[in-house]
Amino acid sequence: MPKKYQNLKFETRALKSTKNILNEVHAVSPPIYLSSTFERNLEGQYQEGYKYSRNDNPNRRALEKSIATLENGMAGFAFGSGMAAISAVFQSLKTGDHVILPNDVYFNVKLLMKEVFSRWGLSYSFVDMSDIEVVSHSLTEHTRLIWIESPSNPQLKISDIQGLSKLAHEHRILLAVDNTWPTPVLQNPLDLGADIVVHSTTKYLGGHSDALGGCIILKESGALAHRIQSIQIQMGAIPSPFDCWLISRGIQTLHLRVTKQTENAQKMADWLVEHPKVHRVLYPGLKDHPNHEIAAQQMLGGFGGMLSLLINGNEIQTLAIVNKLNHFRQATSLGGVESLVEHRKSVEGVESQTPDNLIRLSLGIEHIEDLIDDWKQALM
Numbered sequence: 001m002p003k004k005y006q007n008l009k010f011e012t013r014a015l016k017s018t019k020n021i022l023n024e025v026h027a028v029s030p031p032i033y034l035s036s037t038f039e040r041n042l043e044g045q046y047q048e049g050y051k052y053s054r055n056d057n058p059n060r061r062a063l064e065k066s067i068a069t070l071e072n073g074m075a076g077f078a079f080g081s082g083m084a085a086i087s088a089v090f091q092s093l094k095t096g097d098h099v100i101l102p103n104d105v106y107f108n109v110k111l112l113m114k115e116v117f118s119r120w121g122l123s124y125s126f127v128d129m130s131d132i133e134v135v136s137h138s139l140t141e142h143t144r145l146i147w148i149e150s151p152s153n154p155q156l157k158i159s160d161i162q163g164l165s166k167l168a169h170e171h172r173i174l175l176a177v178d179n180t181w182p183t184p185v186l187q188n189p190l191d192l193g194a195d196i197v198v199h200s201t202t203k204y205l206g207g208h209s210d211a212l213g214g215c216i217i218l219k220e221s222g223a224l225a226h227r228i229q230s231i232q233i234q235m236g237a238i239p240s241p242f243d244c245w246l247i248s249r250g251i252q253t254l255h256l257r258v259t260k261q262t263e264n265a266q267k268m269a270d271w272l273v274e275h276p277k278v279h280r281v282l283y284p285g286l287k288d289h290p291n292h293e294i295a296a297q298q299m300l301g302g303f304g305g306m307l308s309l310l311i312n313g314n315e316i317q318t319l320a321i322v323n324k325l326n327h328f329r330q331a332t333s334l335g336g337v338e339s340l341v342e343h344r345k346s347v348e349g350v351e352s353q354t355p356d357n358l359i360r361l362s363l364g365i366e367h368i369e370d371l372i373d374d375w376k377q378a379l380m
């Protein structure tokens with residue numbers, strides 16, 4: 001037994017002998033700092049500012065720096081889920097403020113407004129965000145935030161981020177973009193004039209369907225950043241160090257995955273669009289998409305790994321096709337390495353405005369020929 005432990009009882013030795021001695025071993029892969037609390041030095045200071053892991057944690061700080069860099073922002077904040085990050089943006093507003101959102105916004109955001117923030121006194125309008133005129137007519141003197149999702153979920157509508165940011169700033173309104181689907185590989189909303197970007201890092205950034213997370217990235221590091229940070233720390237919807245580590249690891253291969261997924265989605269869209277049993281393919285990379293030109297201007301790296309299609313048929317026929325697929329696993333969520341398929345209407349429930357015959361695909365990194373073969377047999 002080492003001398004320093006010789007005079008200590010078992011319980012004390014169990015603690016002393018497991019003390020963190022792993023700092024500065026120059027591991028290539030970063031360690032996971034599970035510690036909930038950090039030691040003060042003799043001068044009463046906390047090393048590197050770490051005090052308590054709800055306030056800040058090395059894995060979380062590393063992730064926040066990374067996402068801020070990828071989105072060309074000044075400040076990044078990580079949360080325990082995409083919805084927690086989205087909620088924090090709305091929590092930064094005050095009673096009486098008005099928000100404009102897309103009428104086909106991610107379904108849980110719709111529920112968040114109706115079930116939670118309406119009781120907090122936020123008012124909101126759901127509008128066709130792909131039409132700037134419509135958005136302009138929906139502004140009120142209380143409007144404080146315009147919320148964009150482009151491409152939208154699950155109809156893949158495109159909103160003009162630059163045009164809408166101009167409109168927002170003329171009226172001193174903030175513009176927020178949910179950039180989960182395109183990822184910073186394909187689209188950087190802050191460069192197009194947005195003030196706020198949010199992600200569900202559960203999806204492409206994590207990329208392996210094994211961690212939940214969300215983040216907010218801000219263009220400026222001023223008053224709004226302080227408010228968001230205060231919500232993050234005081235309301236405490238923070239991610240675990242392990243989830244931060246997993247998402248950081250996912251980011252290392254984000255570019256490779258999204259490039260491949262985008263290539264697969266474009267090829268799948270090009271194939272599906274020719275099939276007689278397919279009524280329409282909703283993908284901004286197709287020339288017949290109503291906002292293909294705007295998408296091409298703002299999605300610099302391609303049109304993304306998500307697409308929806310409308311079957312020539314009713315709900316029962318649509319579900320039968322979904323059930324015949326083998327390589328596309330039937331599950332909610334998206335952005336992982338494996339291809340997923342979903343009949344959105346069944347997931348969204350009775351209030352859903354998604355068509356009965358819509359199928360949503362999240363393309364994975366499989367070989368495209370296997371994926372197309374799967375659709376060939378499912379559409380027979």
Ligand SMILES: *Cc1c(COP(=O)(O)O)cnc(C)c1O
Nearest residue numbers: 081082083106178180200202213
């Ligand atoms: C999944 C998703 C969210 C919600 O994220 P969670 O991590 O599930 O909370 C928000 N926006 C979009 C566009 C999404 O796809």
